[in-house]
Amino acid sequence: MPYTAASVHGGSQIQWGGCDPSVVNDTSLSCGFLEVPLDYQDPLVGRARLAIIKANATGERRGSVFFNPGGPGNTGIEGVNDNKAELLEVTGGVYDIVSWDPRGVGNRTSPGEVFCFDSLAEYSTFFNGTIELTGIEETGNFTDPADVQALLEQAPNMQKKYEEVGQKCLRSSSGKFLKYIGTAVAVRDMVSIANVLDGPEAPINYLGRSYGTLIGSWFVNMFPERVGRVTLDGVFDPIAFATQETGSTFSSQRVSADTIYKALLTGCALTGPSGCAATSEGDGPLDIDTKVQALLKSAYDATKDNSSVPMTPGDIRLALWGEMYFPVDWSNFVNEEYLQIVQIVNREAPANKSRAFRKRSNHLNPLHRRKALVKRSSESNDSPSYTTSAIYCADSVDPQGTTMEDAFKGITSATRNVSHMFGSLWPFPVYCSFWPVRSVERYQGPFNKKLANKILIASNLLDPITPLPAAETLAGLLGRDAVLVRQNGFGHTTVSAPSGCMNEIFIAYMTNGTLPANGTVCEVDADYEIFAGINTADILANIPSTDI
Numbered sequence: 001m002p003y004t005a006a007s008v009h010g011g012s013q014i015q016w017g018g019c020d021p022s023v024v025n026d027t028s029l030s031c032g033f034l035e036v037p038l039d040y041q042d043p044l045v046g047r048a049r050l051a052i053i054k055a056n057a058t059g060e061r062r063g064s065v066f067f068n069p070g071g072p073g074n075t076g077i078e079g080v081n082d083n084k085a086e087l088l089e090v091t092g093g094v095y096d097i098v099s100w101d102p103r104g105v106g107n108r109t110s111p112g113e114v115f116c117f118d119s120l121a122e123y124s125t126f127f128n129g130t131i132e133l134t135g136i137e138e139t140g141n142f143t144d145p146a147d148v149q150a151l152l153e154q155a156p157n158m159q160k161k162y163e164e165v166g167q168k169c170l171r172s173s174s175g176k177f178l179k180y181i182g183t184a185v186a187v188r189d190m191v192s193i194a195n196v197l198d199g200p201e202a203p204i205n206y207l208g209r210s211y212g213t214l215i216g217s218w219f220v221n222m223f224p225e226r227v228g229r230v231t232l233d234g235v236f237d238p239i240a241f242a243t244q245e246t247g248s249t250f251s252s253q254r255v256s257a258d259t260i261y262k263a264l265l266t267g268c269a270l271t272g273p274s275g276c277a278a279t280s281e282g283d284g285p286l287d288i289d290t291k292v293q294a295l296l297k298s299a300y301d302a303t304k305d306n307s308s309v310p311m312t313p314g315d316i317r318l319a320l321w322g323e324m325y326f327p328v329d330w331s332n333f334v335n336e337e338y339l340q341i342v343q344i345v346n347r348e349a350p351a352n353k354s355r356a357f358r359k360r361s362n363h364l365n366p367l368h369r370r371k372a373l374v375k376r377s378s379e380s381n382d383s384p385s386y387t388t389s390a391i392y393c394a395d396s397v398d399p400q401g402t403t404m405e406d407a408f409k410g411i412t413s414a415t416r417n418v419s420h421m422f423g424s425l426w427p428f429p430v431y432c433s434f435w436p437v438r439s440v441e442r443y444q445g446p447f448n449k450k451l452a453n454k455i456l457i458a459s460n461l462l463d464p465i466t467p468l469p470a471a472e473t474l475a476g477l478l479g480r481d482a483v484l485v486r487q488n489g490f491g492h493t494t495v496s497a498p499s500g501c502m503n504e505i506f507i508a509y510m511t512n513g514t515l516p517a518n519g520t521v522c523e524v525d526a527d528y529e530i531f532a533g534i535n536t537a538d539i540l541a542n543i544p545s546t547d548i
Helices: 076-090 120-126 145-153 155-171 175-180 183-198 211-222 238-243 257-271 285-305 313-325 327-345 351-358 387-395 404-417 468-481 500-512 536-540
Strands: 030-037 047-055 064-068 096-101 204-209 227-233 455-462 482-490 521-523 529-531
Touching: 030 183, 047 076, 047 183, 064 076, 064 183, 064 211, 076 096, 076 500, 096 183, 120 155, 145 155, 145 404, 155 175, 155 404, 175 387, 183 204, 183 211, 183 387, 204 211, 211 227, 211 238, 211 468, 227 500, 238 468, 257 285, 257 313, 257 327, 257 455, 257 482, 257 529, 257 536, 285 313, 285 327, 313 327, 327 529, 455 468, 455 500, 468 482, 482 500, 482 536, 500 521
Parallel strands: 064 096, 064 204, 204 227, 227 455, 455 482, 482 521
Antiparallel strands: 030 047, 047 096
């Protein structure tokens, strides 16, 4: 099917009604379902069913804005329920906000959540004694050859495990549907919903964040003539995802992560002991880092003595990594959770407290998938979801013969050269060499189509997983059809911090099509304090240039 073909399916319509109260607590929202082909190029294969949610416009309705919150694996149903007011605000209140659970997400859309194990117990037994459960043990940015050797020695077993997982996924109830999920079908599904709601010729308006920007960049190039007002915030580099094995891209995506970690330490140092319990009087950011490195070393030594310790260095890095996304949580983290981590490592607190950190999971973070993963409240299977892997790998280029040893060497290199703090994060669910399925449709370019309308691209100066260079790449590909706006802040996507400047740009674009000058820079609101008395500008002005 040509990309410009309308995805209209006779007889399909959405019957709106109330939403499932176990998931949606806002009774003003409407929910419904739409049936679409499992395979848009072979309608005889069968049907998929999409779960859809709608927030009605607060002003005179001009149409719909479709929203994807990221992931892959995030649910659009919960995204609209949790963020209705903010979404209506940044779109000017003149559009219905519409989202859906993409294929592979949750149990309302069919095909639904991808599970490869029947239970958490089965998963834990399968990976018992491996880095899947403990994380990677290293210190000093893999400067110790013994750490490198210890990791490489695990490669054959971990490759065998991942290959076995791929086969388990094929044999699971999800297996026969794995080739019918992915980003291209997500785009087509969105177009199908738009055709029903607004008509097959109407421009399609879209707001995508994080992974949702990949859906967006594919959409504007698969259906350039349907592009209405499109905002992409926190950009995935479409060229990297189209040309490289998914998994190899994540090292370059973490290029800003260590600087954001230094921003956390800088804010802590600036506010002092009264606002940050992780610091002492007179400490600078690097002094606090020295304490963090000592804590990692203590956890590393304890893990070497006893692999079943309650808090491994991998656990600590994973907890810190989650904080890189949301600076709004930094004060709480350093004053409460970090202190608990210290107590656990020093054996001053009960071991079961560590589970609180292993459960800090969010689907914006593709790395959070180990035994700690919080299952969706509507799912009966308590094993980790493999939806993230299934979608990334469905989109990935064909297997390139990458071995787990190659992957581990890449981790070593990334830890030494890209992110000292977070290069060794594990588990890593998207080594697609070992995933047995690709989607029936993958869009691999071009990404420079002429669009019916100009789009808006937004990025933080420092984003831990969708760095500014990726946004610059996409803006460069689209040329005059895109405007890039930068927010002088840190965290994942520009909504990680409040900015009246950004809000005004979003609203002006969505309501009347006005775009700012390309390269416009917005500041985070000065009255937004990350630590007591310390705002974003204070931290940016004082981040040390020294590597950690």
